[in-house]
Amino acid sequence: MDALRILLETQPLLTLFVTVALGYAVGEIGIKGVALGSGAVLFVGLAIGGWAPRSAPPPLLGTLGLLLFLYGIGIQYGEQFFKGLTSAEGLKANAAAALGVIVSGFVAVALVPLFGVGLDQALGMFAGSGTSTASLQAAMSSMKGDGATVGYSVSYPFGVAGPILFLYALGTLLKPKIERPPPRMIEAAEIALTNPALVGLTLAELAARLPPGVVIAAVRRAHHNQQARTNLVLQSDDVLLATATSPALLVETTALCGELQPGRMTNHREDLDYMRVFASSRLVVGRALRDLRFPEGVVCSIAHVRRGDIDMMPGQELILEFGDRVGLLVNHAHLKTMRAFFGDSIKGTAELRFISIGVGAALGLIAGVIPVPIPGVGRLTLGLAALLLVALCLGRARRFGPFVWTMPLTANLVLRNFGLTIFLAQVGLASGPKFFATVGVTGASFLLYGVVIVLALLCVTAACCLWVFRLPYDMAVGVISGATGNPAILAFANRVAPTDAPDVGYAMIFPSMTIVKILFVQVAAVLIGS
Template sequence: METLSNILAQQPMMALFLTVALGYLLGEVNIKGFSLGVGAVLFVALFMGWLAPKSAPAPMVGTLGLALFLYAVGVQYGKQFFVGLTSTSGRRANLIALSGVLLSGIVSVLFMKLSSLPLGHALGLFAGAGTSTPTLQAAIVQLGNDDPAVGYSVAYPLGVAGPILFLYICFMVLKPKIQAPTGGGIEMLEIAPEDSALKGKTIGDLLAGLPAGIDIAALRRAHHNLPASRSMALAANDVLLVTGPSREALEQAAKQLGEVHHGRVTGDRRDLDYVRIFASRAAVVGRSLGDLKLPEGRPHALVQVRRGDADIMPRPDLVLEFGDRIGMLAHRDDFAALRKFFGDSIKGTAEFSYISIGFGMALGFLLGAINFPLPGVGKLALGLSGVLIVALVLGKLRRTGGLNWTIPLSANLVLRNLGLTLFLAQVGMASGPKFAATVSQTGFLMLGLGAIVVVALVLPILLLGLGVFKMPYDEVAGIVAGACGNPAILAYANKLAPTDKPDIGYAMIFPGMTIIKILFVDIVPAVLGG
């Protein structure tokens, strides 16, 4: 064992990537539906840190990993975060999360009063239960000693495993029906208007009375297919190519319009043919469809935009992202010009601007380093939360002049998962020795106190979200992940509920709750005279 420890200490990079490999291997172990996923990296890292304390990577590795993760999440979900702050459901979600965060803080302080627990240990338990490194850093700075690191090292693994276990139990008990994205395409139907009263009405007039999500992409007139526009008026014998999100919606539209036809529009491709093009050109990404000046030539129409596994109707206000696949009806002779206009490079959809990510990360670290005065307490620094806040703002802006802040979805996922993995591995390897020493010295007392703090954080959110407000499971899972803060919890929530709601909930909740946690550890010592 000593030989192995020496080898790992001499090869810290080997130890790091061995930890990553073993962590993901352990995370794939499934016991009756329960598996740790990427969270297992932390527990393998704790063991590796105990086995070979000198093999731990430099703290900058973990800082870089967490910063990459926060930046990728913020850029991807900036728009949803700010919508959440202004919406009723978003404010409700933040208040639910706040109840758990404040209760866990109060419980930590009560432990200090009732069991003679040092203030530093109590604040460390609070920071560890919420898996908040910025909170730990703020507590150490505020108290001027490393006591919070002891409580943090004990509670941190519980802060990861506890919420995951709660989410698993709720999932197994409630058995929620979660509709995962199917990736099904937009449906099309050819309809010939029968009612003579419809003749002379414009396409815009027709769409106003049709179900939500229905659009008219093209029409056939005098044996020719034409792209439809809202100002175009119907004529006798027109056949409409109607698109919609589902067959049911199209059938409802057919009942309102007229007789269903097959093959009259789609069977003739002389005037219009279908082409799918990748959006990879920097000049079009980050701009709304309504602002694009498409190449001049024969008339053409945008039918759909496919983003990831979902199809999106091409609304004028829809902002293009790298990797979007644009479905168009156009003349074949115009295909080359359209491909050149949008880029149509699969390679380009996996690339991103190092200029934008460099400036964005730099601004985030700068914001995190600024000390903001807080009356009655002193000064407050946001730390790594500054990276997330800047990323959320840039994610909402999407584009500033010629600088595009978005990151292709595929590249975003790679950055996010790489950052998450490095962060968990570094923190676990660095905390391993202290975790083992603390547990051996205090027995299971500190572990028990840490578990109670975690319960105080998670249980109110689940009771309020699922029990009182009857919210969907995937929304509540996102609130839990955002309030608890650890990316591994979000990854597990995504595994149980493969929708975008956990990610949106995390992005909407995490920044505010991180700031609340930092404020708590700054204010409590000032109030208690610690």
């Protein structure tokens, strides 16, 4: 065993990846649906670090991992975050979560005078209860000690398991009726125009009479399919290719326009053919559909866009992202040209633009060292919180000139999860000795403190969401997940409320609550620590 300990202490990179592998193996162990996930890496790191005290890699490696995690979060959720700051529902969600976070922070700080807990340990428990690694980094930087990591590691399990058990109990108590929505897919119908009241209208005039969400993608006239031009004057027996995300809308459209005649258009592709391409070219990614300029001589229309598992109607404001699958109606002779225009490379959808990442991260780090005056507190540097803010702005902008800030979703997930894993492993290894020395004396009381902090966060957030702001239940569980932060909690919320609302609620408030937690830690360290 001594030989193994010496090996781990002389090979820190080997120790780091052993910690990652063992941590994920432990994290996959679930007890009644509750698992620690990537958080188990921290506990394995603490165990190895306590046994082999000199095995930790340099702290800069952990900071780099956290940078990658925060940058990926900001890039992915930038648009949803700013929508949350402007919509009435988003403002309510942010207010409810912020109140819960601040109350739990005051509960943590109150432990200092009431029970003699160190401020660094109390702030660490606050960070662990909210499963916020960024807050842990802020506490470590502000307090210059290992106490924050000890508090974090003790309260972290309750930060993961507590909200899951809370949501289970809340659903059992309230018994909300939530129906799983059908898969959102584009449906199409070929409708012969037999309603004389519509003959002579232009397509633009017809569109104003159709149910919202229905689009005429193409028209067949005189045995030829053609693009749906807004100024096209409709004639009797024209065949309309109508698309919508709901079959009920197509039934309503058919009743308005005429009768179904399937096969009239799709069996004849001499003039217009259908193709699906991947959006992977920088000519199209990050641009709204209204800004796309097709190659000269090519007449093409976009029938739909599929992102992930969701079909979206091709509105003019829709901005393409890496990996979007775009359905096109175009002449067969131009298929190759349009493939080249969109890129159509599945490999390209997984590639990262490292120039954009380098520039974006550098801008965030520069912003993080600029002192910001806060009344009554003094001048603070935001550190990695500023990087998150910059990444959110870049994620909303999507692109600027040659810089495409967005990343393919798969690449984003890999980048930020890898960064989070490296951070947790490095912090665990570095803090192992101090953790076991402290928990051996105060472990039982620290566990109880962690439970109280988590309950304060959950109860206040849930009460504000459900009874003060009266948000829908499925939105409320997403907000609770975002306030606590861990993706495992969101995954459970999606099981108890199988709609899109939990994801929307989580995305609207998770970045802002990360910033609130970081700022609370920094302000508390200045006001109380001094």
